Amino acid sequence: MPLVQDPNLIVGFEKSDDAGVYKITDELALIQTVDFFTPIVDDPYIFGQIAAANALSDVYAMGGKPLTAMNVVCFPIKTLDIGVLKAILRGGLDKLIEAETTLVGGHSVENNEIKYGLSITGIIHPEKVLTNMSARIGDYLILTKPLGTGIINTAIKGGMAREETITKVSNTMVTLNKDASIAMQEVGVSACTDITGFGLLGHLSEMIRGNGFGMIVYAGKVPYFPEAKEFADMGMVPGGTYRNKDFFSQWIRFDSTVPHYLQDIFFDPQTSGGLLISVPRGKADSLLTQLRGKNIHEAVIIGEVVAEPKEKIIVT
Numbered sequence: 682m683p684l685v686q687d688p689n690l691i692v693g694f695e696k697s698d699d700a701g702v703y704k705i706t707d708e709l710a711l712i713q714t715v716d717f718f719t720p721i722v723d724d725p726y727i728f729g730q731i732a733a734a735n736a737l738s739d740v741y742a743m744g745g746k747p748l749t750a751m752n753v754v755c756f757p758i759k760t761l762d763i764g765v766l767k768a769i770l771r772g773g774l775d776k777l778i779e780a781e782t783t784l785v786g787g788h789s790v791e792n793n794e795i796k797y798g799l800s801i802t803g804i805i806h807p808e809k810v811l812t813n814m815s816a817r818i819g820d821y822l823i824l825t826k827p828l829g830t831g832i833i834n835t836a837i838k839g840g841m842a843r844e845e846t847i848t849k850v851s852n853t854m855v856t857l858n859k860d861a862s863i864a865m866q867e868v869g870v871s872a873c874t875d876i877t878g879f880g881l882l883g884h885l886s887e888m889i890r891g892n893g894f895g896m897i898v899y900a901g902k903v904p905y906f907p908e909a910k911e912f913a914d915m916g917m918v919p920g921g922t923y924r925n926k927d928f929f930s931q932w933i934r935f936d937s938t939v940p941h942y943l944q945d946i947f948f949d950p951q952t953s954g955g956l957l958i959s960v961p962r963g964k965a966d967s968l969l970t971q972l973r974g975k976n977i978h979e980a981v982i983i984g985e986v987v988a989e990p991k992e993k994i995i996v997t
């Protein structure tokens with residue numbers, strides 16, 4: 682696609698960032714994003730919540746404040762009970778209320794497969810935009826949610842996941858990245874992205890490409906759901922994990938000590954994953970304190986930004 686030339690376009694789609702950012706005045710920029718997908722859990726109300734938390738997350742990852750939302754709906758109205766759609770929309774709306782974001786409309790089409798998501802519009806100061814390109818050598822990398830939702834969602838679809846596992850993972854996916862975003866804005870950080878379809882290592886690759894620095898990931902520190910190991914060992918790995926591995930492996934070097942299941946988990950596409958925050962070393966402790974104060978207890982340092990090797994990620 683030809684690139685759009687517009688001096689007010691602060692973040693476009695060419696750098697795989699979380700959302701588009703468009704400057705309106707010197708003090709105000711718009712953030713725009715859209716995301717929708719097929720159900721990943723059976724409960725329509727929870728699915729609606731997950732879809733909304735996932736869509737809002739791109740605004741939070743930019744350090745912005747979501748303002749308005751529009752529903753995007755595909756639904757087989759002739760064959761499925763309208764109550765299912767109502768429950769999905771109710772779930773989405775409840776998350777928007779929690780996010781203090783106003784639903785202003787939406788669009789639905791008849792389709793033989795349910796799909797739901799939202800387009801979110803947010804605001805930010807043009808100089809406070811946190812892109813995925815602005816990490817600095819010496820930064821620590823902090824991840825705010827455990828990994829493994831893609832693998833576990835595959836197990837859920839295969840009827841392999843226990844009810845308590847589904848509940849636990851759903852609770853994580855419906856959790857807004859709002860508080861984590863507020864914490865990082867208060868502390869002041871270098872860069873941020875949310876971990877979604879590219880998985881941890883895919884999103885980290887996007888942060889180093891063309892930037893002249895590398896990263897080290899401490900494999901033993903990365904939080905993940907223990908069930909993800911169990912299901913990965915059984916081969917319940919989504920196709921997206923293999924696609925991520927195929928594409929992003931050129932930037933990754935695994936130590937021989939990193940077990941295979943962890944490689945799967947690190948490439949696993951996440952739904953409504955956590956924020957990956959690149960924070961100056963001297964501010965890492967205060968960010969972790971802020972995050973814990975907001976009940977984000979899984980947040981930990983999982984790696985660092987290094988000068989060498991350039992544009993490679995060492996997983997050790």
Ligand code: CO
Nearest residue numbers: 699739875877
């Ligand atoms: Co994103």
Ligand code: CO
Nearest residue numbers: 699716739877
């Ligand atoms: Co997105």
Ligand code: CO
Nearest residue numbers: 742811812873
């Ligand atoms: Co970002």
